[in-house]
Amino acid sequence: MSPEKNEAGRPGQVKTVTSVSNPVIKDIRALVSQRKRRKEAGLFVAEGLKLVTDAMQAGWPIRTLVFGGEVRDQPMVSKAAATARARGALVLDVSRAVLTSITRRDNPQMVVGVFEQQWAVPGKIAAKDAALWIGLDEVRDPGNLGTIVRTADAVGADGVVLIGDTTDPFAVEAVRATMGSIFYVPLVRMSRPEFLKWRTRWPGVVVGTHLKGETDYRKADYSGPVLLLMGTEQSGLPEEMADACSQLVRIPQAGKADSLNLAVATAVMLFEIKRKTLEL
Template identity: 40%
Template structure:
């Protein structure tokens, strides 16, 4: 396998890849950065290969790493080898993993979503924390959701922090982005009476989340971390449920609430 070795911090490839840590460069290039053998293996197993694979020259041999390099090479991708210090500069981590990759951003148009492919979908409205967004992707993978639909102005799903927090689920979950009017029109235009049941954790005319009449395909929606869902969004939901708060806290973290609710939906639909 042919690798190109890079030894200088000022190398144009290093600068270009490092720039993908910033949103404006990701948007301009339509590419994003992911690191770690587990994440890149998940990507490969789901049919996504990096355009550029960056390897540490201090890496230990591993069959999954060899398989990844072979797949990238066969697909005509670029393989770079560099030092841990330069890899650290690229990823922004003091102790970088042995491998990183540059991927083309996915098509996140709502029209690509096939709601019939899974009984559960997660929806996030104006979620601003990359860690929460990544956690919701990871939760979606865990419960067998079809994917995550981002409504309005959410954190960048292709940001380094989001990709890292997703633990590889960025490659297993379908991702879509839309405005609220676009999403609601799409949801209500689906086959059947409504095309999908929209469910939100709420205090507005809500019923206990356990034992609620969930129906597939069920779209579990959470709102902004500090403000929650706008009133109009809650009012448009088919079902509003509440979770008991037995301590001093008056709410759950948005991603945690989505996970609790998604598992209850899963239990109901599997029953």
């Protein structure tokens, strides 16, 4: 999407839009619904005043701010619009029908922002003594991914590595599930071969949860830099990824369930790692 070339207006302007067929609105809808479009454009959509405000406070570049006319006089909305304009974004005052078409909801969020994606690079991963990174192998559920990013933020983890064919962290559902933490937790992406090569340079422990794990997660050694490796929701870590771990652990269960939800299991592991290192 290139707002500066779009008939809806120039960056820094405020324009009124009532048509769902407006070219900028079509572009935003494509970002919401199509991963391919998000990847090509390097953009994503954040829905809701809180997420939009969080993103701008964290310094993420904003391209377009959209708000419903019925909230234009609310102080926080006015402030967000002024900040977006000052940063060169296109600001659109739109009808409820336009917001409904963007969010695909009958009761839409009244503020929507289009931001540039930001990715960290593998070379920026610092293996300091107290480092804690999470590696997620081909996670498929955006809600799980977003919840894990939120938990990583809560425990003060250094970042998340997305391995292989992982769901898009910039999908609307994933961004929503992070509750704004996506703007503060570095994300790195690697293919499995890239990860396995990079893992050989990791100076600390690599801990994975696995059915073959013989060590209770509460008794494992988490000293030094820790990389927590978690697998898919359905089948966990494949053999080649399990073999890359220096420790395989298990989370004991007393009931009939044969496994935990991925986001829950990751949270259990992260808080135990932090407890063991006396940081929480």
